Amino acid sequence: MYSTAQKYAAEFIGTGFLLTAIVGSGIMGETLAGGNTAIALLANTVPTGAILYVLITMFGPISGAHFNPAVTFVFCIRREIRTKDSLCYIAVQIAGGIIGVLAAHAMFDQPIFQLSQKIRTGDAQWFAEIIATFGLIFTILAVLKAKESALAMSVALYITAAYWFTASTSFANPAVTIARSFSNTFAGIRLSDTSGFIIAQLIGAAIAYLIANWLLTSRPNTGAVQS
Numbered sequence: 005m006y007s008t009a010q011k012y013a014a015e016f017i018g019t020g021f022l023l024t025a026i027v028g029s030g031i032m033g034e035t036l037a038g039g040n041t042a043i044a045l046l047a048n049t050v051p052t053g054a055i056l057y058v059l060i061t062m063f064g065p066i067s068g069a070h071f072n073p074a075v076t077f078v079f080c081i082r083r084e085i086r087t088k089d090s091l092c093y094i095a096v097q098i099a100g101g102i103i104g105v106l107a108a109h110a111m112f113d114q115p116i117f118q119l120s121q122k123i124r125t126g127d128a129q130w131f132a133e134i135i136a137t138f139g140l141i142f143t144i145l146a147v148l149k150a151k152e153s154a155l156a157m158s159v160a161l162y163i164t165a166a167y168w169f170t171a172s173t174s175f176a177n178p179a180v181t182i183a184r185s186f187s188n189t190f191a192g193i194r195l196s197d198t199s200g201f202i203i204a205q206l207i208g209a210a211i212a213y214l215i216a217n218w219l220l221t222s223r224p225n226t227g228a229v230q231s
Contacts (some may be wrong), residue, residue, distance in 0.1 A: 006066050008089065014067035015093050016100035018059045022071050023104030023183045025055040030191035032113045043172075044190060045167065053164030060156035069156075072177040073097055074209040078141055081213055096178070101183030109187065120185050120192030123141060124172065130204040132172035138210045139207030145216040178202045 006014075027049070029225060033047025044215040060069040068085075073094040080090040084151045109116050139226065147158045166174035175181045175193070182204055 008092075008189040011067040011089070012092055012177075014041065014063040015070060016096040016103075018063045018067070018069060019097045019100035019179055019183075020107070021059060021105035022052075022055060023101040024108045025051050027108035027184065027187050027191045028111060028178065029049060030187075031108065031189050032178065032191040032212060041219070045173065048191060048214075049164055049167040052167070053160045053224055055162035056163055057156045064156065070095060071179070071180050074137055074177060074205050075144065076143065077206065078145075078209050078213045097179040098182055101179045105183045105187050109189075114189065117223055118186060118188040118192075120188045120194050122188070122192040123197065124193045125197040125200055129172045132170040133201050133204035134165050134208040134211070136170045136172060136174035136176040137205040138212045139208075140174075141209045141212035142216055145212065146220060149220050150157055151163045166227050172201070175201055176205060176208070178205055212231050 029051035030044070030158050031047045033044040037044035037047065059071065063069040068079070070079070070093060076085065076090045076097070077095045079085045080087060085093070106116050108114075109118065133154075140159070143158055143162045144155065147155050163174060163176070166176065175184070179203075180195060181198050184191050184193045
């Protein structure tokens, strides 16, 4: 049994490493890609999916490995985490994410404190975030029911794919969105654009919860023919 402090620490460290991987691989990819955005995105995608698999495997038994306020929000609605704990999870996820971004900047000899100027806004981007977050939350809920041991791989593979099939490159995470606004690098998002992303993410999470709650709940077969 893990203590509350251990759970909060797992969420802080896990979200921190996730953002270090996202921003660090974005910097490395853009530096080495020679202006080829597709190669830079690929270099950003693979480490993100890989680190998610590792982090969920490591921290899942301790905190559930949410690393994402949208995930915590859904599990709070499902009454699998107390409201007080969910609020603390969200706080440490955001704090850990920001620290992870600053760590990436330090490693690559970038200015530590930055504000992104990268514009990510508009109906298409917001719709993409609804789809991305819906898919992530539904993946988590469905795989937990079908084969819990496959969760880490399933989430990692989903995010790897969603980087490429969503117009927004699948942030799907309010803590990630906020943290990335503090990096004026390949992975950044302008601070003024974060609110649209976060609203879209919460909408996607809520829709996923509602549909999963209906679709994944087995019910007695009332259509059997009686003799």
